[in-house]
Amino acid sequence: MNTLSLNIVTPNGSVNNREDVNLAVFQTTAGEIGVMYGHIPTVAALEIGYVKINFDNGSEYIAVSEGFVEVRQDKLSVIVQTAEPANEIDVARAELAKSRAESHINNEEDNSDVNRAKRALERANNRIRVANLQ
Numbered sequence: 001m002n003t004l005s006l007n008i009v010t011p012n013g014s015v016n017n018r019e020d021v022n023l024a025v026f027q028t029t030a031g032e033i034g035v036m037y038g039h040i041p042t043v044a045a046l047e048i049g050y051v052k053i054n055f056d057n058g059s060e061y062i063a064v065s066e067g068f069v070e071v072r073q074d075k076l077s078v079i080v081q082t083a084e085p086a087n088e089i090d091v092a093r094a095e096l097a098k099s100r101a102e103s104h105i106n107n108e109e110d111n112s113d114v115n116r117a118k119r120a121l122e123r124a125n126n127r128i129r130v131a132n133l134q
């Protein structure tokens, strides 16, 4: 069976490089897509969520924040702001980020940017969720 290569790039560098992907699932703004070797070339915008990859010896979840995936016949390029494999997520850090974001959102005296806090909350909830999927 032909496999796909996967390269996930963030502003901090390359996170996950592998050549043995049988199936990758992406959460795009238009819904979930599953991609196997030979998929029609496409580009899709990714939501805060996860990338799931299946390979011969198992599968892996990677938490991602907003970005794009470019699908080519034999190659997946993911460009996202952040990406953390589920087993590298610091859950305590995400819980702290979650309570910080919640207190910004709930504190009416606070002039902080509520939309920014809502996105931070979404990232934190996503990391907590993905850490539990591994």
Ligand code: ATP
Residues within 6 Å of the ligand: 012, 065, 082, 083, 084, 088, 089, 090, 091, 093, 094, 097, 120, 123, 124, 127
């Ligand atoms: P925090 O307030 O904890 O920094 P954040 O959502 O503001 O959370 P980001 O700006 O999304 O953080 O990410 C900054 C960097 O820290 C990225 O490299 C990201 O991969 C990493 N990161 C953020 N939260 C976690 C976490 N809980 N576990 C592992 N890495 C994390």
